[in-house]
Amino acid sequence: MPIHDQSYRRYGGGRAMPGQAWLVIARAGIMTMLRKRAFLGLLLASWVPFLVRAVQIYLAANYPQASLIAPTAETFRQFLAQQDFLVFIMTIYVGAGLIANDRRANALQIYLSKPLMRSEYIAGKAAVLFSFVLFVTLVPALLLLVLQVLFAGSFEFLQKNLFLFPAIIVATLLEALLSTFAMLALSSLSKSSRYVGILYAGIIFFTAAIYGVMVAITGSTRLAWLSLGANLTQVIDVIFRLKPRYATPWPVSLIVILAIVALSISVLERRVRGVEIVT
Amino acid sequence: MRWVCEERSDGRAPPEPSWNSGNPKHRISKDLESMEVVSAREPHAAAKTGPVVHLDAVTVIYGANRALKGVSARFEGGAVGLLGPNGAGKSTMLKALLGFIKPSEGRMTVLGLDVAERPMEIRARIGYMPESDAHIPGMNAVSFVAYCGQLAGLPAVDAMQRAHEVLYYVGLGEARYRNIETYSTGMKQRIKLAQALVHDPDLLFLDEPTNGMDPKGRDEMLELIRDLGHNKNVNLILSSHLLPDVEFTCDDVIVMDKGQVVAQGPIAELKGPGGRVFELRIKGNLPAFLDVLRQAGMEATSTDEDVMRVFVPATAGAVDGAANSALPLFALAARHGVQVRHLRPSVPTLEDVFAKAVGHE
Numbered sequence: 001m002p003i004h005d006q007s008y009r010r011y012g013g014g015r016a017m018p019g020q021a022w023l024v025i026a027r028a029g030i031m032t033m034l035r036k037r038a039f040l041g042l043l044l045a046s047w048v049p050f051l052v053r054a055v056q057i058y059l060a061a062n063y064p065q066a067s068l069i070a071p072t073a074e075t076f077r078q079f080l081a082q083q084d085f086l087v088f089i090m091t092i093y094v095g096a097g098l099i100a101n102d103r104r105a106n107a108l109q110i111y112l113s114k115p116l117m118r119s120e121y122i123a124g125k126a127a128v129l130f131s132f133v134l135f136v137t138l139v140p141a142l143l144l145l146v147l148q149v150l151f152a153g154s155f156e157f158l159q160k161n162l163f164l165f166p167a168i169i170v171a172t173l174l175e176a177l178l179s180t181f182a183m184l185a186l187s188s189l190s191k192s193s194r195y196v197g198i199l200y201a202g203i204i205f206f207t208a209a210i211y212g213v214m215v216a217i218t219g220s221t222r223l224a225w226l227s228l229g230a231n232l233t234q235v236i237d238v239i240f241r242l243k244p245r246y247a248t249p250w251p252v253s254l255i256v257i258l259a260i261v262a263l264s265i266s267v268l269e270r271r272v273r274g275v276e277i278v279t
Numbered sequence: 280m281r282w283v284c285e286e287r288s289d290g291r292a293p294p295e296p297s298w299n300s301g302n303p304k305h306r307i308s309k310d311l312e313s314m315e316v317v318s319a320r321e322p323h324a325a326a327k328t329g330p331v332v333h334l335d336a337v338t339v340i341y342g343a344n345r346a347l348k349g350v351s352a353r354f355e356g357g358a359v360g361l362l363g364p365n366g367a368g369k370s371t372m373l374k375a376l377l378g379f380i381k382p383s384e385g386r387m388t389v390l391g392l393d394v395a396e397r398p399m400e401i402r403a404r405i406g407y408m409p410e411s412d413a414h415i416p417g418m419n420a421v422s423f424v425a426y427c428g429q430l431a432g433l434p435a436v437d438a439m440q441r442a443h444e445v446l447y448y449v450g451l452g453e454a455r456y457r458n459i460e461t462y463s464t465g466m467k468q469r470i471k472l473a474q475a476l477v478h479d480p481d482l483l484f485l486d487e488p489t490n491g492m493d494p495k496g497r498d499e500m501l502e503l504i505r506d507l508g509h510n511k512n513v514n515l516i517l518s519s520h521l522l523p524d525v526e527f528t529c530d531d532v533i534v535m536d537k538g539q540v541v542a543q544g545p546i547a548e549l550k551g552p553g554g555r556v557f558e559l560r561i562k563g564n565l566p567a568f569l570d571v572l573r574q575a576g577m578e579a580t581s582t583d584e585d586v587m588r589v590f591v592p593a594t595a596g597a598v599d600g601a602a603n604s605a606l607p608l609f610a611l612a613a614r615h616g617v618q619v620r621h622l623r624p625s626v627p628t629l630e631d632v633f634a635k636a637v638g639h640e
Contacts, residue, residue: 008448008511011441011479015432018399024429032417097416106413110474113377113407114430115399274379 021116025124030131033094042093043135046086050140053079054147061151071148073161076141077240080171083137084229087179090136092200095129095183097193099272104191112274122184122268129180138172163241171236178232178257185264188271204228224248231256330391331356331482331514332376337385339371339538346371347382348538354516358508360525360546361518362633363535369518370410372535373484377407390481403432406475410486410518412467414459420446421455424473431478438477445473449503465496472503476513483507483515489524497524504528526629534633542632549632557589557605558582560621561612568617575611580634588625 033039053075060070102108111121145164148157158164186203187196211227224230224246231253237243238250246253332354339347347368361369374380376389378398387394389401415423421442428438446455449469454462459470468488475483488504489497505528507513519525525532526546534542542549561568565585572579578590591607605622612619 008476008507009444010512011433011437013437014434015403015478016434018403018432021430021432024426028426101416105416106409106411107415109379109407109409109411110413110415110427111430112379113402113405113409113475114427114478115403115432116430117399274377275374 018115019120021114022120022124022127025111025116025121026127026131029098029125029128033128033132039093042086042090043132046083046090046136047140049079049082049086050144053144057144057148058151061148061153071144071157073164073240074242076144076164076168077236077242079141079144080137080168080175080236081233083140084175086136087133087175088201088204090132091129091179091183092197094132095180096187096197096200098125098128099184099187100190100193100196103188108272109274118269118272122272126180126184129183130176133176133179134172137175138168141168141172167239167241171239174235174239174257175232177261178228181261181264181268182228185267185271188268221246222248225252225256228260330354331389332516333388334372334376335386337372337375337382337387339368339375339380339382346538347375349385350535350538350540351385352533352540352543354531354533356514357531358505358514358529359516360529360532361516361535362520362522362525362532362629364520366537367520367535368538369520369535370486371538373407373486373516373518377402377405377484403478404480405482405484406478406480407484408471408475408486408488410490412464413471414467416460417458419456419458420451420462420470420473423459423470424477427474428477433478441477441479442473445476446470448476449473450499464491465493465500468492468496468500472500476507481514483513484518485515486518487520488517489519489521501527522629522633532629532632546629546632550629555591555604556625557591557608558621558623558625559587559589559608559619560585561587561617562620563612563615563617568612568615571611571615572608575607577607585620 053071056069056075057071059066102111108121112118142165145158145168149155182203183196183200186199187193190196190199208227208229211224211230214223214226215221224234225248230246230248234244234246234248234250234253235257237245244250330353332352334350334352336349336351337347338345338349350368350372361372363369371380375382376387376394378394378401381395390404392401394401415426418426421439424442424446425435425438428441429435433441443452443455446452449472451466451469451473454466459467462470468490472485472488475485485504489500492500501524504515504517508515508528508530517525517528530545530547532543532546532549533540562585565581565587569579569581569587572587572589576592578592579587580589581587589608591605605624608622609619611617
């Protein structure tokens with residue numbers, strides 16, 4: 001005789017208001033990644049440049065002999081440029097399987113049979129990658145700014161370069177937006193995360209190669225808009241009030257970036273569905 | 280219990296029932312595209328009152344293929360089987376009700392809510408067990424089911440508690456900490472049922488729930504479904520091409536074929552009390568004798584080289600003064616010089632209903 005009836009019971013508790021499921025998806029996605037040791041290693045490695053820059057700022061602030069390495073506004077731009085490769089790796093590691101794995105396991109019909117909209121599902125998945133990209137770009141960059149104030153013991157640098165604060169935020173958000181939506185769109189196209197990772201890397205390297213060939217042929221950098229990475233570099237340079245390094249007008253680069261984001265959202269809108277209809 | 284056919288607004292009269300028309304309470308049509316069937320049966324003791332699903336002239340088109348052709352139906356609560364061969368439109372109907380597919384025509388309501396206007400409220404109150412393998416990768420069973428509960432709006436603590444309870448209920452209590460990707464097919468079917476139940480839905484959509492299960496697992500799954508529908512106050516729609524599954528778990532059935540509802544009603548009534556079925560083996564001209572039986576008002580189908588299955592309506596027996604007996608068969612056999620080598624009484628099964636409804640003679 002059972003000592004406890006483990007039968008099905010009705011539920012009488014409360015329920016959350018609709019519209020919060022994306023938070024559940026984001027939280028679950030982040031926790032899933034944080035449980036992977038390899039990913040934790042990657043996260044730690046992505047903060048090594050931060051430590052190097054922190055030491056640089058400390059030395060410059062405390063030792064006059066190190067004035068040569070004193071931070072400037074460009075230092076922060078260089079730091080973000082250094083993080084680009086880590087962002088690339090993280091985007092592939094985190095993002096490639098976000099939707100592809102769900103498609104492989106037919107999880108979309110589980111998700112979309114629950115009270116959540118497709119946009120909530122996409123928002124939840126995007127939040128996972130977005131958070132990690134910002135964790136290796138925005139967070140350390142802002143911390144460096146804070147450290148500069150703390151080590152120098154004055155607000156002089158910050159007052160002279162007040163634009164750095166919004167510049168870091170806008171630049172990192174733009175980078176996170178582009179990499180997140182481009183990767184999510186690719187992830188929605190396949191059931192294999194490996195294939196998606198290769199495809200993403202291929203697009204990045206292929207567009208850069210095409211641009212390199214065009215530079216060799218024309219001798220000009222006006223076609224920098226052909227390269228995904230060059231567009232981002234061009235716009236972020238402008239955000240940091242630096243001289244753009246390519247001849248392509250920066251608004252063109254910005255339009256290309258926004259067009260890629262819009263195209264990615266369009267792909268997601270078509271691919272994230274409860275059923276796949278093949279006619 | 281009664282089933283009432285309503286004439287549609289296009290003025291087309293409902294076609295005459297092709298069989299079992301002796302029962303005035305029973306109206307079955309092979310062409311319910313042109314009519315709406317209203318179930319006004321008394322609700323099951325454990326079922327909700329009021330209609331749970333209502334389809335009004337729903338058409339779903341995939342490219343050039345019309346998957347649902349103007350389907351109109353209205354169902355009361357309880358356990359309802361959605362029966363039909365592969366490609367009949369059963370899964371399409373469920374997916375349309377979930378809002379996955381937008382019909383090109385028609386209107387649907389679930390639990391009184393319009394599918395087109397309030398899909399989120401509907402999904403909060405239904406559970407869906409998909410036909411194909413489906414899970415969230417990288418999770419163990421209890422995390423997966425709790426996660427599904429949270430997606431459905433349950434607080435994290437409640438979702439986890441419900442996940443444990445539901446997993447025990449479906450028989451996965453001991454395996455709840457295993458990664459789902461290591462589960463057998465039968466276990467994956469159970470976990471799909473668990474995720475559909477975790478948020479305590481008012482209505483369950485079960486799409487081929489016994490697919491790929493071994494006989495023992497299948498029996499256990501059917502027991503679970505029967506228990507849910509009959510003892511746990513959960514309305515359910517069971518989509519299946521397996522007649523015994525529907526017959527065991529459901530009280531009502533809707534038979535679909537080629538995108539249309541071809542028969543529906545309480546199973547007991549569809550099987551019909553007004554006649555008997557016999558399995559018959561003869562020596563003689565089988566096709567000619569089949570014709571003789573049909574001309575005598577009986578439903579006769581050849582099932583093997585010399586075996587036939589014959590439905591003798593009560594009226595046919597009454598003509599010879601012995602309702603529900605085999606006497607008319609013997610009389611016809613003697614009259615046409617056919618030897619009856621074997622005769623075994625049988626009961627009408629849902630298979631007979633199904634074969635008749637989809638026109639498989």
